[in-house]
Amino acid sequence: MIEYREFLYVAVTLCALAAVMSKNMLTSAISLAAMSVGVALILFDFNAPWAAVFELSVCAGLITVLFISAVSLLRKEEAFFAEDRTRFRLLPLFALIVAIGGWIAGWPFFEALADYARFGARGQSLGSMLWETRRMDLLGQIAILAAGVLVINSVFAVKKAEK
Amino acid sequence: MSASFATAWYFAALLFFIGLYCMAASRNLLRQLIGLEVMSKGSLLAIIASGAMSNLSLAQAVIITMIVIEVVVVAAGLVLLVKTYRVTGGVDVWKLSSLKG
Numbered sequence: 001m002i003e004y005r006e007f008l009y010v011a012v013t014l015c016a017l018a019a020v021m022s023k024n025m026l027t028s029a030i031s032l033a034a035m036s037v038g039v040a041l042i043l044f045d046f047n048a049p050w051a052a053v054f055e056l057s058v059c060a061g062l063i064t065v066l067f068i069s070a071v072s073l074l075r076k077e078e079a080f081f082a083e084d085r086t087r088f089r090l091l092p093l094f095a096l097i098v099a100i101g102g103w104i105a106g107w108p109f110f111e112a113l114a115d116y117a118r119f120g121a122r123g124q125s126l127g128s129m130l131w132e133t134r135r136m137d138l139l140g141q142i143a144i145l146a147a148g149v150l151v152i153n154s155v156f157a158v159k160k161a162e163k
Numbered sequence: 164m165s166a167s168f169a170t171a172w173y174f175a176a177l178l179f180f181i182g183l184y185c186m187a188a189s190r191n192l193l194r195q196l197i198g199l200e201v202m203s204k205g206s207l208l209a210i211i212a213s214g215a216m217s218n219l220s221l222a223q224a225v226i227i228t229m230i231v232i233e234v235v236v237v238a239a240g241l242v243l244l245v246k247t248y249r250v251t252g253g254v255d256v257w258k259l260s261s262l263k264g
Contacts, residue, residue, distance in 0.1 A: 013178060
């Protein structure tokens with residue numbers, strides 16, 4: 001028997017597929033909202049009501065409104081071009097391949113990852129956690145920050161050159 | 164508990180793949196933003212599953228921050244989309260080649 005949470009996972013995945021595959025942008029936006037509702041229900045089930053309320057109000061509400069308003073802004077003037085639909089029709093096949101491959105190869109990896117989550121449960125402070133066990137993450141963040149600085153630098157350099 | 168964690172991560176990886184495929188396969192900017200949304204939902208699932216095993220309040224704080232940033236990213240992306248539409252007359256990423264050397 002499928003449990004409530006597994007049912008929600010499957011529903012969220014199906015909504016994601018519908019959002020990606022549907023031809024009409026409005027249907028995509030509404031499928032995305034349905035997916036957000038599913039994620040919010042999962043968050044409630046994980047006993048995280050605050051995050052669920054945020055997800056429900058902001059992602060299922062505000063982002064959907066933003067998407068629909070953007071679609072309505074573009075729709076009038078036939079902005080959308082005919083895209084090759086074959087790629088999207090092939091998506092369920094690829095998703096199935098990834099799902100089966102993940103079931104065979106990824107499952108032990110995810111089980112092993114649980115040990116790291118348990119390691120995090122030992123009540124260390126955030127500082128010791130960051131500096132002693134997550135150094136690679138910190139390095140990655142520093143690299144991303146440096147990339148952002150480079151982007152800003154290059155944008156301003158272009159403006160100077162224009163003057 | 165561990166099985167629940169692995170299930171959540173399995174579906175998170177699947178969602179992440181679907182979003183990534185959408186971003187890679189589509190030429191439509193709006194659909195790429197939808198792919199980004201799907202990817203962020205996948206990572207949200209991964210965070211809440213990890214938080215359920217360790218520190219749920221910290222995970223909730225991270226998720227709320229993430230949702231707020233997501234809204235900002237989507238709003239900025241849609242503004243850029245409308246701007247792109249006004250400049251190039253479409254939402255095709257292949258038309259964004261005016262900076263080509």
